[in-house]
Amino acid sequence: MTLTPFQALDRRVGIDGEKVLLAVVTLYVVVFAALPLARLLAEAFLPEGRMSGELVLQVLTSRAAVNATVNTIETAVWSTVISLLLGTSVAILVGLTDVRFKPSLSFLLLMPMLIPAQISALSWLELTGPSSPVLHALGIAPPLGTRNPLYSREGVILLMGIEHATIVFLSVRAGLRVLPRNLVEAARAAGATPGRIVRDIVLPQLRPAMVAGGALAFVSSIGNFGIPALLGIPGRYTLLTTLIYQRLSGFGPRVLGEVGALALVLAALAAVGLAVQAIALRGHRSAAAAGPDVTPFRLAAWRLPVEALLWGLLVLIAILPLVALAGTSLVQALGVPLTPTTATFEHYRYILTEYPATRRAFLNSGSLAALAAIVIALISLPLGHVALRRPSALTRVIDVIADAPFALPGIVLSIACIMVYLKPLPLLGVGLYGTYGIILFAYFGRFLALGLRPTVAGLRQIDPALEEAASIAGAGALRRLATVVLPLAAPAAMAGAVLVFMSAFNELTVSVLLWSSGYETLGVIVFNLYDEGNATAAAAVAMLSVLVTLAIAAVLTFAVRRMPKGVLPWQA
Amino acid sequence: MAGVRLREVTKRFKGVAAVDGVDLEVASGLFVALLGPSGCGKTTLLRLVAGFESPDAGTVAIDDEVVSTATSVVPPERRRIGMVFQSYALWPHMNVADNVGYALKVKSVPAAERKRRVAAALAAVGLADYGRRRPSELSGGQRQRVALARCLAMEPRVVLLDEPLANLDVHLRDSMQAEFRAFHAATGSTMIYVTHDQAEAMALADMVAVMHRGRVEQLAPPADLYHRPATPMVAEFVGRGMVVPALVEGSPDAGRIRASVLGAAVPLRCNGATNSALACLRPEGLELADADAGGCIPARVETLTFTGATTTVHLRVEGTGEDRPLYLHVAEHVPPRGSRVGVRIRDGWLIPG
Numbered sequence A: 001m002t003l004t005p006f007q008a009l010d011r012r013v014g015i016d017g018e019k020v021l022l023a024v025v026t027l028y029v030v031v032f033a034a035l036p037l038a039r040l041l042a043e044a045f046l047p048e049g050r051m052s053g054e055l056v057l058q059v060l061t062s063r064a065a066v067n068a069t070v071n072t073i074e075t076a077v078w079s080t081v082i083s084l085l086l087g088t089s090v091a092i093l094v095g096l097t098d099v100r101f102k103p104s105l106s107f108l109l110l111m112p113m114l115i116p117a118q119i120s121a122l123s124w125l126e127l128t129g130p131s132s133p134v135l136h137a138l139g140i141a142p143p144l145g146t147r148n149p150l151y152s153r154e155g156v157i158l159l160m161g162i163e164h165a166t167i168v169f170l171s172v173r174a175g176l177r178v179l180p181r182n183l184v185e186a187a188r189a190a191g192a193t194p195g196r197i198v199r200d201i202v203l204p205q206l207r208p209a210m211v212a213g214g215a216l217a218f219v220s221s222i223g224n225f226g227i228p229a230l231l232g233i234p235g236r237y238t239l240l241t242t243l244i245y246q247r248l249s250g251f252g253p254r255v256l257g258e259v260g261a262l263a264l265v266l267a268a269l270a271a272v273g274l275a276v277q278a279i280a281l282r283g284h285r286s287a288a289a290a291g292p293d294v295t296p297f298r299l300a301a302w303r304l305p306v307e308a309l310l311w312g313l314l315v316l317i318a319i320l321p322l323v324a325l326a327g328t329s330l331v332q333a334l335g336v337p338l339t340p341t342t343a344t345f346e347h348y349r350y351i352l353t354e355y356p357a358t359r360r361a362f363l364n365s366g367s368l369a370a371l372a373a374i375v376i377a378l379i380s381l382p383l384g385h386v387a388l389r390r391p392s393a394l395t396r397v398i399d400v401i402a403d404a405p406f407a408l409p410g411i412v413l414s415i416a417c418i419m420v421y422l423k424p425l426p427l428l429g430v431g432l433y434g435t436y437g438i439i440l441f442a443y444f445g446r447f448l449a450l451g452l453r454p455t456v457a458g459l460r461q462i463d464p465a466l467e468e469a470a471s472i473a474g475a476g477a478l479r480r481l482a483t484v485v486l487p488l489a490a491p492a493a494m495a496g497a498v499l500v501f502m503s504a505f506n507e508l509t510v511s512v513l514l515w516s517s518g519y520e521t522l523g524v525i526v527f528n529l530y531d532e533g534n535a536t537a538a539a540a541v542a543m544l545s546v547l548v549t550l551a552i553a554a555v556l557t558f559a560v561r562r563m564p565k566g567v568l569p570w571q572a
Numbered sequence B: 001m002a003g004v005r006l007r008e009v010t011k012r013f014k015g016v017a018a019v020d021g022v023d024l025e026v027a028s029g030l031f032v033a034l035l036g037p038s039g040c041g042k043t044t045l046l047r048l049v050a051g052f053e054s055p056d057a058g059t060v061a062i063d064d065e066v067v068s069t070a071t072s073v074v075p076p077e078r079r080r081i082g083m084v085f086q087s088y089a090l091w092p093h094m095n096v097a098d099n100v101g102y103a104l105k106v107k108s109v110p111a112a113e114r115k116r117r118v119a120a121a122l123a124a125v126g127l128a129d130y131g132r133r134r135p136s137e138l139s140g141g142q143r144q145r146v147a148l149a150r151c152l153a154m155e156p157r158v159v160l161l162d163e164p165l166a167n168l169d170v171h172l173r174d175s176m177q178a179e180f181r182a183f184h185a186a187t188g189s190t191m192i193y194v195t196h197d198q199a200e201a202m203a204l205a206d207m208v209a210v211m212h213r214g215r216v217e218q219l220a221p222p223a224d225l226y227h228r229p230a231t232p233m234v235a236e237f238v239g240r241g242m243v244v245p246a247l248v249e250g251s252p253d254a255g256r257i258r259a260s261v262l263g264a265a266v267p268l269r270c271n272g273a274t275n276s277a278l279a280c281l282r283p284e285g286l287e288l289a290d291a292d293a294g295g296c297i298p299a300r301v302e303t304l305t306f307t308g309a310t311t312t313v314h315l316r317v318e319g320t321g322e323d324r325p326l327y328l329h330v331a332e333h334v335p336p337r338g339s340r341v342g343v344r345i346r347d348g349w350l351i352p353g
C-alpha cells in the first residue's frame, strides 16, 4: 500500500500534526514580530544596549524631543476630538435616521481606509493650495505664492481628524448594530423625542464604542507619518515620527540609539491608547448577537437639509481632494488653468518612461505587497486555526504579539528591524539592511494582524463539527487543515490577503526608513517627488496607485458577496 | 464488535463537573441511549468517548483498549469510531460521494473498492442516485442519511450519535428512527445515542442511561426504567411519574412489600431494598372511587384536561399535607371540578435509591 503525502508526513513527524502547526506559527511570530520588538526593548534596558540610560535621558530631555512629544500629544488629542465628532455624528445619522443612500454615504466616509495618508495629504494640499485646479475652476484661488494654509499645526490636526474619523465611524456603527432595539422603543413609548433618545439612551450605550474608536484614532494619529511629513515638515511643525525620520535620514544608523529612544516614547504613547481601547471593550465583546436594527427616526422635513449637509461634507472630505489630485496630475504646469484643451498626460508619460525609479517602485511595491499578502495568508490559516481551536496560554501570547507590529506605530517596527538586521545575520553572514529583504521582513510582521483578522472571522464561521467529522473519519491535523479548513476558509484568507496587498502597496511609514536606492516603494516615490518640488509628477504617481487600489477594492467588493460576512472592514 | 467502558470518568469545565464520576459499561453490539435534561452532560460524555474531550479523572476504554486517561488521550482520528452530528457536519465543499468516501480516502483504500463501498453505503440509506449532489442541494432528512452513510462506509467499531434528529420535523423523525434501527441491525455495531426525547430513547434503544447533573442515575432496558425506576429523579423524569412518601410496614415477600402511602395501605412492588421512603406511582396504577370508599385516599379534583380519548384529572390529596398533585386518566364518568373523590392505588413501586 502506498502512503499518501499526509500519511508520510504523519509518520515522519510522529503523528502530531498539531504540534508541527503550532511550531511553525510560533516560529513565524517570533521571527517577524517578537524578535524586532524584543530587540528594541533590549537596546533600551540591557546595559550593553545602544540606548543605555544616559543617552536616553539626554535625548529625551533635548528641546527637539520634548517639542515633538508635546506636538504629537497635542495633535493626537485634537485630531481625535475631530474624529469623534465626525465619525460619531455620521454613524448616528446614517444608522438611526431615514436618510437615503446610506451605503454610498458610508462608503464615502470609509474612503480614507483605501487612500494612504501621504496621498490624502497630497490631495488636500492640491485642493487648498494657490494652484488648486478646483479653486481655480471656482475662481476663488488665492494668488500664486500664497502659503498653503495646511502647512501648519491646524492643518495637520484637521487632516488627521478627517483621516481617522473612519475608525470612530466603524466602531460606533458596530456599537449601533448591537444596540438593543427595545431600549429605544421603550424610550419612544415613554414619549421621548428623538433628540432626547439620542442624548439619554443611545449615546450612553455607545460610550464604550466611542471610547474604543477614539482610542484607536488616537493611536493612529500618534503613528501617522504621511500627514506630518507632507504638511508638518514644510510648516516647521515637527512630530515624533517626522523627527525620527529627519534624524535617521540625516545622520544614518549611527543615531540609531537616539531614534530608538524616540521610538520608545512613540510606542509608550500608543500603548496608552491601546490600553484605553482594551478597557473600553472589556465585557462588550460578547454582545455580538445583533438583534433587528432600530427602526430609523423619521427626519420628515429635516431630511433634505440633513442629506444635503452629509453629502456636502463627505464630498468635500472624500471626493474633492481626489479631484484636485487628478487635476494637478493633468495640468501643464502648476498654476496653469485646467481646461479640456490644456489637459495633458505629459506627467504620466514622464514618470512612466523617463523617471526609472517609478517603474522600479511599482515593481518593488507590487512584488513586496504580493509576497507579503501570500505569505501572510498562508500563515494566517494555521495561526488563526490553532488559536481558535486549541487555545492555550501559548496561543494567547502569540495572538497578542502577532497584533503588536500592526497596533504600534509603523516607524517603531522599522527602527526595531534596522536594529535586528543592521549587522549581518549570524550563521548566514548576509546583512539585510539596505536590501529588499528588510522591507519584506518588516511587512511580514507589520501586516500580519491585518491578514489574520478576516481569516479568523472566516474560520469562526466554520462549524467545528465539520473538522470533528474529519477527525472521526481518521484524518490527522495536517490533513484536516488541508482538506477541510483550507477550502472553507480560503475566501476569507483571500480577502485578508487582498487587504494586506492594498495596504502594503501604498505604504510609506515603514519603508520610508528602510528603503535604499533601487529598493524604493511607491509611497517613498510620491513623498520624494513632492519633497523635491515636483508636485505634478507626485500627483501622477499618486493617481496611478489610487486607481490600482480602488480597482482592487471594487473587485473585492463584488467578489465578497460569496464570502462569509464580516471579512471586509468597509462593508456591512 | 466493541464495547465501551467508562470508569470513574470526571470532566470539569472551569471547576464545574459536567461529567461527574461516571461508571458506564456498554456491551458490544448494544444500542444505548443517553437520556437526560438539558445540560446534564450527555454531549460531554459522548465527546469523552469520541476523544474530543480529555477526562480530568478516570479512564475510557473501547474494546478493552484504554483510549483516554487523565494524562493521555488517543486522538479521535485513531479510534476507529463513527459519529453522527446534530448539525450533520457534511463538508459543504465536497459532493455526497466524496463526503461518504472521505474516510476511505484517508485510509488509502484503492479507488475501485472505495467506489464500491460508497455506492453500497449510499444504497443502504436509499440515496443511490445522489452521489454527485452537493450537501446544500439536499433536504434535512437526506443530509442526515448522508451522514449515516458516511458513518456506515467507515465500518466503525462504535457509533456515537448526538441528537441526530433534533433538527428534523416530527414526520421525518419516525422514518429516520427506522433508518437507525436498520443501521444497527445491519452492522451490529455498538451505538451510543444522545437524546433528550424519552419517547425516542425508549423506542430505539436496548438500554437507556438516564443522566442527571453529570451522573448516570440508572442504566436499564426501557421497560425497567418505566416500571422500576432506581431513583426519584428517574421516576419523575421518565413518564412523569408521581413520587410520594411511603412508609414501609413489613419485609419484602415475592417482590412485594406492604407500605402505607398517603394514608392508604398498599402492597408495593420492590426489589428487596426496604430502607426507602419514596414510592413511584403511575396514572395507570391509580383509579377513582367514591369519596368515602374504604382503603382510598381522599382528594379533591383540581383541574381537568381533555386530551381526546381520555381526560386527565389532577387531584389534590387532602389531609396529609402532601402538596404534590396526583393525576390519572379517565375515559368516562369524569368527576366535576372541585368535587371530592377517593383514589385507590392499584400498583406502585418502592423506589430503592
Ligand SMILES: Nc1ncnc2c1ncn2[C@@H]1O[C@H](COP(=O)(O)OP(=O)(O)OP(=O)(O)O)[C@@H](O)[C@H]1O
Binding pocket: B013, B014, B017, B018, B036, B037, B038, B039, B040, B041, B042, B043, B044, B045, B196
Ligand atoms: N466547552 C465547554 N466549556 C464550558 N462549559 C461547558 C463546555 N461544554 C459543556 N459545558 C457545560 O457542561 C455542562 C454539560 O454540558 P453538555 O453539553 O454535556 O450538556 P447536554 O446534556 O448535552 O445538554 P443539551 O441537552 O442541552 O445538549 C453544561 O453545564 C455546559 O454548560
Ligand SMILES: [Mg+2]
Binding pocket: B042, B043, B044
Ligand atoms: Mg448536548
